[in-house]
Amino acid sequence: MPRMKVLISGAGIAGNALAFWLSKLGHDVTVIERFPALRSTGLQIDLRGYGISVLKHMGLEKEFRACAAPEQGMQVVSSSGRRWAYFPANKSGKGMQAFTTEYEIMRGDLCRILYDASRQRANYVFGTSIECFKQSGGAVEVRFVDGSTDQYDLVVGADGLWSKTRKMMLGTGTKDAFHPLEGLYVGYFTMPAPVQEGEEYIATQYLATGGRAIMTRRSSPHALQVYVSCKTDSKELRDTKPGDVREKEILTEKFQGAGWRTDEILKSLNTDNDFYLERMGIVKLENWSNGHLTLVGDAAYCPSANTGMGTTSAFVGAYVLAGEIGRYYEAEARILLLRHPYSIRY
Helix, strand or coil, X not given: CXXXXXXXXXXXXXXXXXXXXHHXXXXXXXXXXXXXXXXXXXXXXXXXXXXXXXXXXXXXXXXHHHHCCCCCEEEEECCCCCEEEEEECCCCCCCCCCCCCCCEEEHHHHHHHHHHHHCCCCEEEECCCEEEEEEECCEEEEEECCCCEEEECEEEECXXXXXXXXXXXXXXCCCCCEEEEEEEEEXXXXXXXXXXXXXXXXXXXXXXXXXXXXXXXXXXXXXXXXXXXXXXXXXXXXXXXXXXXXHHHHHHXXXXXXXXXXXXXXXXXXXXXXXXXXXXEEECCCCCEECCEEECCHHHHCCCHHHCCHHHHHHHHHHHHHHHHHHHHHHHHHHHHHHCCCCCCC
């Protein structure tokens, strides 16, 4: 089968999954990541439905389960900590999944599994990104931020919700495909919290007044994952740049007096940690491709973190994209073989 030279921008879940499949098909795959190393950050994610089927088809279920988060279920509590409801994980392998699935894992662990499974076949380059690109004939000429250039048969944007590749593909003057869910924000971070005697690994959701909610999850005996979400029309928060210290200050003001473990959580929030504030939204495009440029995962079709389907969408999307590419190249190879029966070696 003819080999295609592919550049994937983004060494996250979607990019690494696509690299796994395309390199397995025999294509020449390079994955670039703007961070200097594989990112191990991010909190708990899961796979559902067809995402689980793809994982099994990749032959990575054993590696996944070895790193799986031990969450047993999710409870809803009152401000005093009294349990109002409990939804255990469905680990029977049958029926609908609950909030907690049997395929829970930390984002960094899943990225590492996919990276380890593909790095012998695909070339990973860290600390670089695309500066610009231009389609010319049947190829894409790419210029990188270090000034170097190269040419590819296909360039894939797998660089997430705020994809730079998507914006360049759409072109200047074209409105981006990100559609905000106005006023919805979720802050993520981890806080030191040694597991207590008798404590179970249960996600805990607290719903406060004023469109505020807090959730904690435990995958480690040493720390809690914390999610603080709110709905607000705060112009100051809307205009604050991602990563600005004011994000923590505004959230602290917003959650004052919310009840439950808020004081403890806000104290931990205002320390040096891995905090990240997400502006909730979806990505919706009429077309995911333009010539020899295409997108995969959140860059193409982010369903918003509210759905819990982002990881599954990335897994399934990478599998389908690789399958369509493979089918096209097999058809091309058959045509070439008919025309020149001695020109192809399998």
